[in-house]
Amino acid sequence: MHRSGLIELEVVMAVMRQGSFRAAARELGMSATAVSNAIAGLESRLDVRLFHRTTRSVALTEAGQRFVARVGPALQEIRHATEEIHSVADEPSGTLRINVPQAVGQLFLDDLLVRFLARYPLMRLEIASEARMIDIVAEGYDAGIRLAESIPQDMIAVPLTPDIHMRVVATPEWFAAHGTPQTPEDLYQHQGICMRMSHGGIYRWELSHHGQHYAIAVPARLATTDLFTSIAAVRAGLGVGFLPGFYIEDDLRSGRLVSVLDAWTQPFKGLCLYYPGHRHIPLGLQAFIAFIREAV
Structure with missing residues (x-):
């Protein structure tokens, strides 16, 4: 891989998440031109188009979807490994990315996040709120929050709310x-x-x-x-x-x-935090899971 390959992979993931070169540039602190050039350079070396581009939107091609599904988890592991090397005395640090349904924050999550960050000052949180169900591993999230009935069977679930009526x-x-x-x-x-x-x-x-x-x-x-x-x-x-x-x-x-x-109207299982159980769990996510078990 070209020496700037990791940066290019981060750019691919950001464009995929944001659906826009300009929004990805804001997320990464880069110019839109630099983002566009990084994607174009990677596509040229791979000899494949990763994104469909129109004047209004950017979306992964089929090849791009396969690429992200393989690269996303590996890139996430590299990020966690880098962050843990710099952890001080096993104090959780780094960035925790969580995908949540719309409206959950206003219900109960906002207060939990404030208290978590107050307890762990070296941690950073990125919360993406959306309605659609996603593959949290492929799209580079550490964990997600969804109704218990919607969580894939290969994930570990931690209850967040009582049953919903x-x-x-x-x-x-x-x-x-x-x-x-x-x-x-x-x-x-x-x-x-x-x-x-x-x-x-x-x-x-x-x-x-x-x-x-x-x-x-x-x-x-x-x-x-x-x-x-x-x-x-x-x-x-x-x-x-x-x-x-x-x-x-x-x-x-x-x-x-x-x-x-x-x-x-019959009650059903409530919201859960979920995460992949077959992979290394970073210190930050371990701390968040323990915090959730203590708080709810």
Whole structure:
């Protein structure tokens, strides 16, 4: 490999993460021209195109995807090895990269991260928030946070939250004006505040009771990918929502929102931190795992 090869590999990973040469340049503290030249030089030596380029976007080619899948984990191991050499008396240091779902930070993660960094002043954190499920190893993350049911079987999971109980909720005024649903079918007579999934479809509300199962496509008055927009819309009386109970506990206690069809909403496993178990675990991730086990 050319002597600048490691820099070029870091550039490839940054462009892949950011989807833009300019954004990758900001992440790496380089000029956009230097990033473009690094990619062009690597592609020339490999004699293969790694990225599709348009005026609006940059995306990996099929060959680029295969390249990143092999290079990403190796580059991550090199980074961890370098950081651990410089660790002082086994004090965790370096950068920990974590991929999380949207809206998780505002729920509970922000406070945990602040306390973790206060305890370990040599650590740095990079948190990427997005809706899509990714291969955290291939894309260069140390760990991820997702619902337990979504975590690949070859990963180790550390519970972060209790079981999640979804609630069918609206304001008292909404139910007074439109009727209180007594069965799942009654929801078709209401207007929903619905979540749009990362694949583009609208999430169907999953309800079950005594062996009966429903996946309700409530007519959507509002569809959004942002959970907090959904919560705000339900609070504003714009329709019925299907929301995680722990986000709206205060609303339910105060009567600001009313929960219906509770017998039909079954709890499921909550959020977990997950990481690959077959690889060396860097000191920083070991410290974060121990901190999570202590804190939750």
